[in-house]
Amino acid sequence: MDRHSTADEQVGHTVGVDVGGTKTATVLLDGAGRVVAQDRTPTRHGVEAVARGVADAVRRVLHDAHVPADRLVGVGVGVPGVVDPDGGSVANAVNLGVEGRAPLAALVSDALGGTRVRLENDLNAAVIGAAHHLAASGEGRVDDLAFVALGTGLAAGIMLDGRLRRGPHQAAGEIGHLRYVPDGLPCKCGQTGCLERYASGSAIDAAWPSRTGRPAPVELFEAAAAGDPDAVRVREDFVGAVAAAVRVLVLTCDVGRIVIGGGVSQLGAPLLDALVAELERQAAGSPFLAEADLPGRLRLAPAGVPVGAVGAGLVGRGGI
Numbered sequence: 001m002d003r004h005s006t007a008d009e010q011v012g013h014t015v016g017v018d019v020g021g022t023k024t025a026t027v028l029l030d031g032a033g034r035v036v037a038q039d040r041t042p043t044r045h046g047v048e049a050v051a052r053g054v055a056d057a058v059r060r061v062l063h064d065a066h067v068p069a070d071r072l073v074g075v076g077v078g079v080p081g082v083v084d085p086d087g088g089s090v091a092n093a094v095n096l097g098v099e100g101r102a103p104l105a106a107l108v109s110d111a112l113g114g115t116r117v118r119l120e121n122d123l124n125a126a127v128i129g130a131a132h133h134l135a136a137s138g139e140g141r142v143d144d145l146a147f148v149a150l151g152t153g154l155a156a157g158i159m160l161d162g163r164l165r166r167g168p169h170q171a172a173g174e175i176g177h178l179r180y181v182p183d184g185l186p187c188k189c190g191q192t193g194c195l196e197r198y199a200s201g202s203a204i205d206a207a208w209p210s211r212t213g214r215p216a217p218v219e220l221f222e223a224a225a226a227g228d229p230d231a232v233r234v235r236e237d238f239v240g241a242v243a244a245a246v247r248v249l250v251l252t253c254d255v256g257r258i259v260i261g262g263g264v265s266q267l268g269a270p271l272l273d274a275l276v277a278e279l280e281r282q283a284a285g286s287p288f289l290a291e292a293d294l295p296g297r298l299r300l301a302p303a304g305v306p307v308g309a310v311g312a313g314l315v316g317r318g319g320i
């Protein structure tokens with residue numbers, strides 16, 4: 001099925017659930033892919049609890065929108081970890097307290113009385129949701145894009161020629177573990193100097209710990225904007241590392257759009273402005289980079305639209 005086709009109107013309602021390490025975002029989509037109900041709840045941990053939590057969230061959005069369960073044609077669930085979309089299982093979902101490989105799709109389906117449930121990696125779901133959002137916001141169909149999650153870590157979901165790029169080991173988009181600094185900071189992956197140690201929310205937390213309880217990225221960017229020289233330096237280091245992630249994605253895959261998401265993206269315009277300025281600074285010395293127009297490809301994930309959950313809802317239709 002082509003999710004951009006006019007046949008969208010006939011597919012019926014689906015629910016998308018984005019299960020994060022701390023929060024679970026859920027949306028009910030109508031046949032045209034519009035969000036008609038939303039839910040946000042703390043994530044429960046352990047495979048049985050995750051499955052029950054997803055099923056409860058599905059029932060809540062149906063109830064909130066007065067949509068009977070028999071109008072639901074499918075559920076899509078995005079989870080962090082190595083997902084087998086055909087088998088409906090996930091492995092290495094340590095953030096969810098799920099050990100080994102777990103048949104999450106079947107467990108959720110059982111909890112919902114047999115509804116068809118499809119499982120996808122959370123970043124893959126997010127890039128599908130981001131493509132849908134760009135199309136809906138007037139950019140037209142986008143077949144080549146990446147969704148970059150600046151959260152606890154750094155990773156990307158990649159869509160090429162309108163299809164997810166997973167790779168035989170589900171390792172596509174793991175740009176957080178590219179070496180960025182020789183002999184740099186140690187990483188949990190066993191290497192040193194990995195990009196995610198410099199371009200992530202955790203990197204900011206470490207370099208500029210929150211002083212007032214507000215998110216560290218907000219405090220950092222405010223202090224830098226106020227002229228604090230230490231904050232300016234930390235911000236420049238961070239933005240330079242994120243720019244490196246953008247460069248890698250464009251120069252390996254030539255993705256036409258890069259959507260910046262994850263918790264740090266809630267900084268909004270100050271983050272985008274700083275990234276654009278850094279990429280323009282780099283391009284000023286390189287006609288090659290200038291021609292590639294990296295700044296023009298950047299977009300922020302929309303505030304208030306949970307693109308991961310929307311993408312999961314589109315996965316729930318099947319055919320992706």
Ligand SMILES: [Zn+2]
Pocket residue numbers: 176177178187188189190191194
């Ligand atoms: Zn690493």
